[in-house]
Amino acid sequence: MKTSITRREFLQKSLAGAGIAIAVSITPYGTKLLSAEEAAKEGPDFSPNVWLTITPDDIVHVIVNKSEMGQGVYTSMPMIVADELDADWKQVRMTEALAADKYKDPIWGRQSTGGSTTIRHMYKPLRIAGAAARQMLISAAADIWKVPESECEAYRGTVRHIVTKRSLTFGKLTEKAASIPVPKSPALKSEDKFDLIGSPVERLDVPDKSRGKAMFGIDTFVEGMQYAAIARPPAYGAKPLSFDKDAAMKVRTVSHAVPIPTGIAVCAGTPEGAWKGRDALDVKWDKGIEPGLDTASLEKKFMADLAKEGITARNDGDVKTVLDAAPKTIEATYVLPYLSHATMEPMNCTVAIGPASCEIWVPTQNQTGVLELAEKETGLKPDQIKVHTTYLGGGFGRRFEIDVVEEAVKIAKAAGKPIKLIWKREEDMKHDFYRPANVSRIEGAVDEKGRMTAWSHKIVCPSIFSRVFPGQVKNGIDPAAVEGVRNMEYEVPNLRVEYVRIDTPVPVGFWRSVGSSHNGFTVESFVDEAAHAAGKDPVEFRLGLLKNHLRAYRVLETVAEKAGWAKPLQKAQGRGVAQHMSFGSYIAQVAEVSVDKKDRSIKVHRVVCAVDCGPIVNPAIITAQMRGAIVMGLSAALKEAIAFAKGGVGSSNFDNYPLLRMADVPDIEVHIIKSKDEMGGIGEPGLPPIAPAVANAVFNASGIRVRRLPMKPETVLAAMKKV
Amino acid sequence: MITLEINGKQHSVDVPADVPLLWVIREHLRLTGTKFGCGKGLCGSCTVHVDGKAERSCQIPVAEAQGKKITTIEAVASTPSGAAVQKAWVAEDVPQCGYCQSGQIMTASALLSANPKPTDAQIDEYLSGNLCRCGTYQRIRKAVHKASREMKKGGKP
Structure with a gap:
C-alpha cells in the first residue's frame, strides 16, 4: 500500500509541475534511477529516497530527508545535488521531506538522522540524482538544437552549445527533459571539476535564523489548537495518588484534565492557562520504584558492580599472564556522570487529528519512528498521516526519542482538538534519556623498554541499545557501551575488554558521540598515564602504538605540529593531547590549560584540533562541527553532571546544571587533513578527545591526575589530595 | 486588557497581568522569533529590547511592560x-x-x-x-x- 501512494504522489507532482523529477532508488543490487513515468510503473519494492525537481522558473528544488539541527544538512545535501547538476547555487532551494517510505535512508531503511551518517549515506545517491538530471538536460538541449550531445555542456543553471555559444536555462529545458529516458548509470563528475563540493559555501538557513524567521517546532500554530501541559511524577515510576481535577478545570481557559501514562495532562486555550491548570491539579504522588535513589546511591552501585565479572567483548593475547609478570603495572578507575542533552529548544510537539487524518509538527530526528507511532496511536494508515519536520533547536540524539510525540498524540486524542505541547525546561531536564554514567577500571603493563604490553579494561555502564535497538545487542554486549575501547586504535598485544551491564531506573539514550563520549575519556586518560609510567612523551608514546593505524597516526602527528607540541608554554600552563576515532573520522586535539593555584579552577586557553574525515563536502561546516563538539565536550568536561535525589532527578535548570558560557570558551583552531580515505562522519567525533586532552593538560600543568568528570574545582582538589 | 507597544505597533491582549511578556509576544501575538529556553532568565533565548535595553522577556510580567517601547528580533x-x-x-x-x-x-x-x-x-x-x-x-x-x-x-x- 505504501508504495502505491508513493507512486501516485510522484506522478501528481511531475504532471502538475511540468518539471522533471528524478527518484533514486537504492536496492540491494545497487542504485537505479527512475523517471516519474517509470516510477509509476515500478513494482511494489520501489522505494525512492531522494527527490530533485527543476521547475520552469529555473528553481532547483532539493528535497532533504534529513533533519537540520545545526549540523548543516539543509546546505550540504543540496550542495551535492547542485554540484553534480551544475546548477546555479543561487537558484537552489531546499524543502524538508515529509515522513514517507520514499525518503528512507538507503542504508538504514528508516528515515532518521543520527550517528553522523547523513553525508556518508547520502553522498552517492545525491550525486547520482544530480548527474542524471544534468545528463537529461544536456540531451534535451542537444535535441532542441539538433546538435551532438558531446558539443553541449551544463554550466551554472544553463546548458551551452560550446560551438555556437547558444544557451538555454534549465527552466526552459524541463518539459523536454521530462520526456527523455533516465540514464541508467549517469557519469559522475571527476572530483577536480567540483564547483561547490569542497568549498565553504554559505549556509542556506542562516538568513532566516538571523532574522527570527526560521520555524522551529515550538513556533507551530494550528487553527483551533489548545495548549497542553503535563504534571509529571517527581520520582521514577511514581503513580498519582490523587489530584484535584475540579481546581484545574476552574482555571481560566482550561478545557481538559486527563491522565496519560506519563502524568496528568491539562489542556487550555492559552499557554498560561495550561500551566496554571497543571499547578492547580496539586497531584499527590507515591514514592516511586526506588525512593532512596540519589547521586550517591547510584555511584555506590556502579562502584560495587566493578567487582562483578563482565562479558568479554575482546580478548587478545593473554592479559592476565602478562600483567602478573610485568615489571611495571598501573591501575586507574574513572568515573563519569549522567548528562543531559539540554537542547536549547525544549521538547515540544503539535498534533491535529481529524476523522481520517493526523498531522504532526515536530522537531524530530526520527521521522519513521514518529510515523509508526502515529499509525499505532490513531489506527490511521500512513497516507493519512503527515509528519512535518520543523527546524530542530538542537538535537544531539535527544530528538531521536519520540516520547513527546506519544504524549502529544494521546492528549490530542483525549481532547478532540489540535494541541501544542511544550515542555518547560525543568521537565526537559528531569525527563531526559541521559548520556549513561560510566565507571571503568583499567589495568595496564609497561615493559622495560617502555612499551605497552597489556591493557585490561572493565566498563560498568547502562545499556542504551537494549531499549532502542535490542537486536544489535549481541552476546549481551551493548555496542555503545564498549565503542572506542573494543575497537581502540592502539596496538596492544594483550588486550581484554569486559562489559558489566548495570540497570538502574534512569533512562539512557544517544547523546552526541554516544559511547565514545565516555570511553574516549577513559582510554585517552589511561594511555597518558601509561606514557608517564613509561617515562615517554605522551605524543611519542601514542605514535609508537599506532604504527599500523596510519590515519590516527597522521592526525596525531598533525595536531602536535600545529599546536607546537615541543615548544615551551607560558609559565604555569600545561598541554595535553588526545586522539579518538569515532563514526569513521579520526580526530586529535591538544588543549592548553592552567589550573588556578587558589581555587583549582581550570582555564582552557587554546584548543588545536586536527580532523581526517576523508572527502570534504563543506569545510566551513566541518570546522563549525569540530568547534561546536569541542565546546559541548568541554562543557561536559568542566561543568555538567545530572544530580539525583529522592528517587528522581534533582537537576532542574541551568542554575544547577550549568553549561559552559562564552567567557569560558577558548580559541579553537581546526585543521582539516586532505584525505582520500573513506569518508567519516562529522557531527559527533569532535567531542570525545576534548575531555581527556584537558585532563591530560591539567596533569601536565599541575601534576594532578583527575579521573572523574566533571572537573569542577572541588573534584580537582580531591584528586590533588589523593595523589 | 493589557496594551503593549511592540515594534512600533500597539497591541491589546486579554491576558492576566502576571503572564510573562515572553508568552504574550510568542504565543498570543505570534512573534515567534523570540524564543523560550529556560523561563528563569538563565539562557537569554527570550531577550528583547525594552526601551532600548536588552531584557529577558521571560522575567517581565506583561503588565510591567505597558507604556514601554518593546523591540523584538523581527524589527531589530x-x-x-x-x-x-x-x-x-x-x-x-x-x-x-x-x-x-x-x-x-x-x-x-x-x-x-x-x-x-x-x-x-x-x-x-x-x-x-x-x-x-x-x-x-x-x-x-x-x-x-x-x-x-x-x-x-x-x-x-
Whole structure:
C-alpha cells in the first residue's frame, strides 16, 4: 500500500509541475534511477529516497530527508545535488521531506538522522540524482538544437552549445527533459571539476535564523489548537495518588484534565492557562520504584558492580599472564556522570487529528519512528498521516526519542482538538534519556623498554541499545557501551575488554558521540598515564602504538605540529593531547590549560584540533562541527553532571546544571587533513578527545591526575589530595 | 486588557497581568522569533529590547511592560546596531541550530548601542547570559567585531 501512494504522489507532482523529477532508488543490487513515468510503473519494492525537481522558473528544488539541527544538512545535501547538476547555487532551494517510505535512508531503511551518517549515506545517491538530471538536460538541449550531445555542456543553471555559444536555462529545458529516458548509470563528475563540493559555501538557513524567521517546532500554530501541559511524577515510576481535577478545570481557559501514562495532562486555550491548570491539579504522588535513589546511591552501585565479572567483548593475547609478570603495572578507575542533552529548544510537539487524518509538527530526528507511532496511536494508515519536520533547536540524539510525540498524540486524542505541547525546561531536564554514567577500571603493563604490553579494561555502564535497538545487542554486549575501547586504535598485544551491564531506573539514550563520549575519556586518560609510567612523551608514546593505524597516526602527528607540541608554554600552563576515532573520522586535539593555584579552577586557553574525515563536502561546516563538539565536550568536561535525589532527578535548570558560557570558551583552531580515505562522519567525533586532552593538560600543568568528570574545582582538589 | 507597544505597533491582549511578556509576544501575538529556553532568565533565548535595553522577556510580567517601547528580533533591523549585527551574523555564518540566535542578536545589538567598540572581554561579559548549545561563540565574537566596524563606517558594507 505504501508504495502505491508513493507512486501516485510522484506522478501528481511531475504532471502538475511540468518539471522533471528524478527518484533514486537504492536496492540491494545497487542504485537505479527512475523517471516519474517509470516510477509509476515500478513494482511494489520501489522505494525512492531522494527527490530533485527543476521547475520552469529555473528553481532547483532539493528535497532533504534529513533533519537540520545545526549540523548543516539543509546546505550540504543540496550542495551535492547542485554540484553534480551544475546548477546555479543561487537558484537552489531546499524543502524538508515529509515522513514517507520514499525518503528512507538507503542504508538504514528508516528515515532518521543520527550517528553522523547523513553525508556518508547520502553522498552517492545525491550525486547520482544530480548527474542524471544534468545528463537529461544536456540531451534535451542537444535535441532542441539538433546538435551532438558531446558539443553541449551544463554550466551554472544553463546548458551551452560550446560551438555556437547558444544557451538555454534549465527552466526552459524541463518539459523536454521530462520526456527523455533516465540514464541508467549517469557519469559522475571527476572530483577536480567540483564547483561547490569542497568549498565553504554559505549556509542556506542562516538568513532566516538571523532574522527570527526560521520555524522551529515550538513556533507551530494550528487553527483551533489548545495548549497542553503535563504534571509529571517527581520520582521514577511514581503513580498519582490523587489530584484535584475540579481546581484545574476552574482555571481560566482550561478545557481538559486527563491522565496519560506519563502524568496528568491539562489542556487550555492559552499557554498560561495550561500551566496554571497543571499547578492547580496539586497531584499527590507515591514514592516511586526506588525512593532512596540519589547521586550517591547510584555511584555506590556502579562502584560495587566493578567487582562483578563482565562479558568479554575482546580478548587478545593473554592479559592476565602478562600483567602478573610485568615489571611495571598501573591501575586507574574513572568515573563519569549522567548528562543531559539540554537542547536549547525544549521538547515540544503539535498534533491535529481529524476523522481520517493526523498531522504532526515536530522537531524530530526520527521521522519513521514518529510515523509508526502515529499509525499505532490513531489506527490511521500512513497516507493519512503527515509528519512535518520543523527546524530542530538542537538535537544531539535527544530528538531521536519520540516520547513527546506519544504524549502529544494521546492528549490530542483525549481532547478532540489540535494541541501544542511544550515542555518547560525543568521537565526537559528531569525527563531526559541521559548520556549513561560510566565507571571503568583499567589495568595496564609497561615493559622495560617502555612499551605497552597489556591493557585490561572493565566498563560498568547502562545499556542504551537494549531499549532502542535490542537486536544489535549481541552476546549481551551493548555496542555503545564498549565503542572506542573494543575497537581502540592502539596496538596492544594483550588486550581484554569486559562489559558489566548495570540497570538502574534512569533512562539512557544517544547523546552526541554516544559511547565514545565516555570511553574516549577513559582510554585517552589511561594511555597518558601509561606514557608517564613509561617515562615517554605522551605524543611519542601514542605514535609508537599506532604504527599500523596510519590515519590516527597522521592526525596525531598533525595536531602536535600545529599546536607546537615541543615548544615551551607560558609559565604555569600545561598541554595535553588526545586522539579518538569515532563514526569513521579520526580526530586529535591538544588543549592548553592552567589550573588556578587558589581555587583549582581550570582555564582552557587554546584548543588545536586536527580532523581526517576523508572527502570534504563543506569545510566551513566541518570546522563549525569540530568547534561546536569541542565546546559541548568541554562543557561536559568542566561543568555538567545530572544530580539525583529522592528517587528522581534533582537537576532542574541551568542554575544547577550549568553549561559552559562564552567567557569560558577558548580559541579553537581546526585543521582539516586532505584525505582520500573513506569518508567519516562529522557531527559527533569532535567531542570525545576534548575531555581527556584537558585532563591530560591539567596533569601536565599541575601534576594532578583527575579521573572523574566533571572537573569542577572541588573534584580537582580531591584528586590533588589523593595523589 | 493589557496594551503593549511592540515594534512600533500597539497591541491589546486579554491576558492576566502576571503572564510573562515572553508568552504574550510568542504565543498570543505570534512573534515567534523570540524564543523560550529556560523561563528563569538563565539562557537569554527570550531577550528583547525594552526601551532600548536588552531584557529577558521571560522575567517581565506583561503588565510591567505597558507604556514601554518593546523591540523584538523581527524589527531589530530598524536600529543601526541591530541592522549591523544581523548583517554581520549572515556574513559570518554564525547560526547552527539557530534557536538561541535571536537572543544573541538582541543582546549583541544592545551592547553595540551602548558600547560601539567593545573588546573581546567586554563581548564575553555582556553576552555571558546567552547560552548556545551548538557552541557558536567564536563566530559570535567575530561577528560582533565585524558589526562594530560596519557601524563605524556608517552602516555601509
